[in-house]
Amino acid sequence: MSGKDYFEIRVKQLARVEGEGGVWVKVKDGKIDYVEVNIFEPPRFFEAFLKGRSYLEAPDLTARICGICPLAYVMASSRAMEKILGIKVSDAANKLREMAFYGEWIESHVLHFAFLHTPDFLGKHSVFEIAKEHPQFLKDAIAARDWGNKVIEIIGGRPVHPVGFRVGGLHRIIKKRELEQLLGNYDEVKRIGRRLLEFILQLPIPEIRYDMVFMSLKGEKEYPILEGVVANNLGDEFPEDEFEERIIAEQKRYSNALHYRLRDGRPYITGPLARFNLNYELLSPEVRDVLEEFGFKPPLRNTYQSIIARAAETYHAILKIGRLIEEYREPSRAYEEAEVRAGEAVAIVEAPRGMLYHRYRIDDGGRILYADIVPPTAQNYAAMEEDILKVGDLILKKPREEAQRLVETTIRNYDPCISCSVHMIRLRIIEE
Amino acid sequence: MSGINGKIRLAVFKLTSCSGCQQQIIDLGELLLALLDRVEIAYFLEASSDAKPGPYDVALIEGSVSTPHEEKLVKNIRENSKIVVSVGSCATYGGIQALRNWMEFEEVKKTVYEKPEWVEALEKSRPISDFIKVDYAISGCPANKLQLLSTLKQILIGRRAYHREESLCQECKRKGNVCVVVAKGEPCLGPIIKEGCGALCPSYGRGCYGCFGPTIDPKPDALAKRFEDLGLSREEVASRIRNVTSWSEPIRRFLESYER
Numbered sequence: 001m002s003g004k005d006y007f008e009i010r011v012k013q014l015a016r017v018e019g020e021g022g023v024w025v026k027v028k029d030g031k032i033d034y035v036e037v038n039i040f041e042p043p044r045f046f047e048a049f050l051k052g053r054s055y056l057e058a059p060d061l062t063a064r065i066c067g068i069c070p071l072a073y074v075m076a077s078s079r080a081m082e083k084i085l086g087i088k089v090s091d092a093a094n095k096l097r098e099m100a101f102y103g104e105w106i107e108s109h110v111l112h113f114a115f116l117h118t119p120d121f122l123g124k125h126s127v128f129e130i131a132k133e134h135p136q137f138l139k140d141a142i143a144a145r146d147w148g149n150k151v152i153e154i155i156g157g158r159p160v161h162p163v164g165f166r167v168g169g170l171h172r173i174i175k176k177r178e179l180e181q182l183l184g185n186y187d188e189v190k191r192i193g194r195r196l197l198e199f200i201l202q203l204p205i206p207e208i209r210y211d212m213v214f215m216s217l218k219g220e221k222e223y224p225i226l227e228g229v230v231a232n233n234l235g236d237e238f239p240e241d242e243f244e245e246r247i248i249a250e251q252k253r254y255s256n257a258l259h260y261r262l263r264d265g266r267p268y269i270t271g272p273l274a275r276f277n278l279n280y281e282l283l284s285p286e287v288r289d290v291l292e293e294f295g296f297k298p299p300l301r302n303t304y305q306s307i308i309a310r311a312a313e314t315y316h317a318i319l320k321i322g323r324l325i326e327e328y329r330e331p332s333r334a335y336e337e338a339e340v341r342a343g344e345a346v347a348i349v350e351a352p353r354g355m356l357y358h359r360y361r362i363d364d365g366g367r368i369l370y371a372d373i374v375p376p377t378a379q380n381y382a383a384m385e386e387d388i389l390k391v392g393d394l395i396l397k398k399p400r401e402e403a404q405r406l407v408e409t410t411i412r413n414y415d416p417c418i419s420c421s422v423h424m425i426r427l428r429i430i431e432e
Numbered sequence: 433m434s435g436i437n438g439k440i441r442l443a444v445f446k447l448t449s450c451s452g453c454q455q456q457i458i459d460l461g462e463l464l465l466a467l468l469d470r471v472e473i474a475y476f477l478e479a480s481s482d483a484k485p486g487p488y489d490v491a492l493i494e495g496s497v498s499t500p501h502e503e504k505l506v507k508n509i510r511e512n513s514k515i516v517v518s519v520g521s522c523a524t525y526g527g528i529q530a531l532r533n534w535m536e537f538e539e540v541k542k543t544v545y546e547k548p549e550w551v552e553a554l555e556k557s558r559p560i561s562d563f564i565k566v567d568y569a570i571s572g573c574p575a576n577k578l579q580l581l582s583t584l585k586q587i588l589i590g591r592r593a594y595h596r597e598e599s600l601c602q603e604c605k606r607k608g609n610v611c612v613v614v615a616k617g618e619p620c621l622g623p624i625i626k627e628g629c630g631a632l633c634p635s636y637g638r639g640c641y642g643c644f645g646p647t648i649d650p651k652p653d654a655l656a657k658r659f660e661d662l663g664l665s666r667e668e669v670a671s672r673i674r675n676v677t678s679w680s681e682p683i684r685r686f687l688e689s690y691e692r
Contacts, residue, residue: 042448042499043553048543049531053671060641064528064676067452067574111458115479126480128468142461149459157632159459160452160574161643164636171636 023407025388025395032392035385037411050371055081055340055362056167062358062373063161068111071104071152072351073373074165075226076358081167083345084362085338092331093169094226099179099324100155100162101225101349102317106148107159108352109272109310109317112415113200114141117307120409121203137199140192144314147182147189151321154178169335179325186322193315194290200311201294205304206406210390212301212383213266214274217350223282223316224275225350231278232268233299240348243357249374260379267382270354271414272309273300284319287312303387303413310415340366351376353415380414387413440588443475443488445509447495447502448529448557453520454478454494456577463581470588486512490587492580496522498529498557510564515587517568520575523560525645526679528573530557533679534687558679568593573643573676576628596627599647600640603627609634619659619672624650624683645677652686666690 026034046065053061058077063070075097082089089097114137115127124130131138149159155174156162164170217228218237230246231237238246250259261267268274280288280298291297291312300308344361354376361370387410388395395403395410446454457464458478474484491513497503510516518524526533532540533556541548560566568587570579579595586593600622604611612618612634620639622631626647633640652673659669670691677683 042502043541043544043551044448044498044529044557045532045540045544046529048535048540049529051543061528064450064452064573067450067455070450070452111455115458119481125482128480142465145459146461157636158574158629160455163632163638166638171633171638 023388023411025407027396030396032389032396035388037381037384037388047371047373050368053368055084055360055366055368058360058368058371059165059167060161060163065373065375066351067160068108069104069351069353069356070161071101071156071165072349072356073358074162075101076347076349076351076356077360078165078167079227079349080345080347080358080360081362083347084343084360085167085341087168087336087338089169089336090331090333092329093335095324095328096155096170096174097165098226099321099328100152100165102321102324103148103151103155103159105225105317105352106314107145107152108415109314110141110145110148110196112352112412113307113310113314114138114196116415117310117409117412118200118203120405120412121205121307123405134199136195140196140199144189144192144196144318147192148317151182154181166335168337169331169333171334173330173334176325176328176330179328183322183325189318190322193318194286197287197290197311197315198294200307201290201296203307205302205307206391206394206409207302208304208391208394209301212303212386213262213268214277214299215268215270215379216274216278216355217348218278219282221282223279223313223320227347227349230348230355232274233277240357241346243346243348243355244359247379259381260374261382267386268379269303269383269414270376270379271306272313272352272354273303273306273413274354275350276300276309276312283312284316286319287316290315303383304409306413306415340364344370353377354379377414377416380416384411384414384416439470439472440489441474441484441487442471442584443486443491443509443513444473444478445475445491445493445495445505446478447493447506447523447560448498449495449520449522449527451478451494452574453522453572456519456574456580457492460577460581467581467584467588471584488513490515490517490584492517492519493523493560494519496525496527496529496557497554497560497563499553501552503554503563506560506563515567516560516564517570517583518560518566519570519580521571521573521643521645521677522557524566524569524571524680525677526557526559528676530679531674533557534674556679570595571626571645571677572628576630579628597648598627599623599650600625600627600629600631600634600644603629604631604634607631607635612637612639613658613662617662619662619664619669621655621673621675624652624655624673625677639672641675642673642683643676645680646682650682652683653690656686656690 024036059074062073062077065073152159156164215232217224218231219228229237247260277299342364346359348355348357357374359372395406491509537555541551545551583593613620618639621642622640625640625642626644628644656669
């Protein structure tokens with residue numbers, strides 16, 4: 001690309017959605033020297049209206065922050081409240097939570113990698129266009145999502161904003177035979193998970209490699225989803241309670257979301273790629289076999305490969321749910337309770353998009369006095385901006401239209417919350 | 433209809449919301465694909481980056497109006513669409529984010545943002561029907577995907593779309609649930625809330641918290657009295673009723689008078 005005059009490129013399909021935010025790239029002396037990722041989501045002020053509500057309402061209320069990953073909010077808020085009250089959740093309830101949460105990973109991951117991201121790599125507008133050449137891919141994607149949704153539905157009542165979960169466990173006892181409905185076509189579901197992963201492993205993914213900081217929960221014996229210590233690839237490991245001491249938040253004029261960085265100012269990446277790199281050995285062996293068959297080994301130091309991590313985690317989730325159903329024993333009580341007391345606690349869970357942080361303070365009547373929620377997408381903004389700087393040369397070598405697509409793809413590597421990823425990305429490349 | 437090969441031109445828009453109702457559309461899966469020989473998805477950014485300009489035959493709108501930009505956008509959608517359907521309780525009633533409508537807005541902004549003056553938002557989160565004429569309203573948090581599908585199909589065959597709006601209690605009875613109010617003394621909004629979810633909460637032994645919004649001619653006063661009889665304070669009663677669809681007309685009017 002060249003030209004001295006100021007000019008503006010808009011991704012044309014999205015130009016009609018005005019003011020929702022965008023990506024601004026300023027080019028100076030043939031180099032990208034300023035990037036502003038401005039993913040705009042109208043503010044919804046959850047932290048404000050949670051004040052005064054009962055601690056028991058936190059899961060149902062915060063679920064509404066995200067229609068793609070409501071379970072993550074249910075789990076984080078429940079676990080924080082349980083920490084405050086000293087409730088130990090039964091093994092059965094934990095397993096049900098894990099199954100449903102993995103169901104959400106499947107639903108969310110497949111939506112992203114099949115519907116949103118794959119078209120980028122194949123130069124298409126939508127998965128429907130891909131379906132003409134690869135009908136099985138769309139079929140598999142829909143079937144996998146249906147199954148993931150079914151897992152949530154059987155346990156929680158419905159996939160979006162399920163009603164079955166509560167602080168202390170679930171609202172009713174889930175029968176083993178209800179779960180076994182999921183195993184009717186399980187062998188085929190496993191094959192689907194594998195086929196999807198194999199398809200993704202064969203995509204033409206841009207080659208790029210650079211140093212980055214990954215941060216995620218780290219599991220002890222199991223791949224992290226509901227809990228774990230926080231770890232990064234700099235060698236740090238610390239309990240979730242110390243999270244806020246390790247990061248800084250800044251408000252940007254151009255964004256309604258806060259931006260997060262490490263204390264030293266460095267951006268970090270949270271999400272599937274971080275989890276994958278920090279917990280690879282804990283992925284199901286079947287998943288690692290496929291990856292290694294195709295020559296992939298951690299660490300993946302290319303954010304475009306986040307799509308691989310997503311597909312790998314999807315296959316892992318399918319395998320894991322089957323094992324959890326097998327191990328499941330019906331509990332005698334659906335949920336545990338404890339005397340209400342004042343207190344404060346933090347919980348981090350692994351939402352499909354990365355670490356989701358909740359902190360609550362409640363009074364002795366169980367009313368919420370304070371709530372702080374840090375979603376994964378907000379943690380990734382700084383990394384997205386950094387990414388575009390790093391891949392700058394790659395972007396500037398392309399003809400304009402391809403450059404736009406590459407910038408979009410770069411942002412989509414982070415699977416920014418749908419409402420964002422579809423409304424946004426108005427790209428302006430400004431040459432000075 | 434105006435689309436390619438006489439197909440209906442469908443557009444899906446999102447305002448202030450969680451994306452959960454668009455998710456319901458995607459979750460139709462094969463059922464959605466089956467519609468594609470009758471429907472052209474002209475604008476649905478979640479599914480395709482090939483977004484075509486209006487005019488549209490049918491616009492589905494998720495989300496409430498809570499920013500000055502959305503106010504303009506929603507009017508623009510109306511001008512470009514023959515039929516507008518509000519999808520879900522945000523678009524239909526203002527949504528869960530309307531819980532802030534009951535608070536002092538400056539305080540609300542300060543609670544979340546260090547620099548509240550940078551935040552561009554309307555003082556209230558409101559239903560789209562406050563700004564434009566809405567042809568059909570499908571409520572729910574999230575909307576029921578099958579209700580959504582049946583509405584689309586009815587529009588396709590050219591009839592006036594209809595779905596039942598009896599109280600949740602009717603649906604709950606048909607399902608054969610034991611009443612949680614009677615059996616457990618559990619406060620349940622069922623009597624004033626419309627059906628559509630499948631009476632999910634009572635099926636889990638818990639009270640309804642109202643995500644589908646008010647049924648036809650609800651009696652919140654009578655329900656509040658019942659809740660008081662169960663031993664709830666007036667504050668607790670108000671808090672129970674002020675939930676996902678608090679900004680719907682009947683619930684709002686009730687709360688305003690109850691708390692006076």
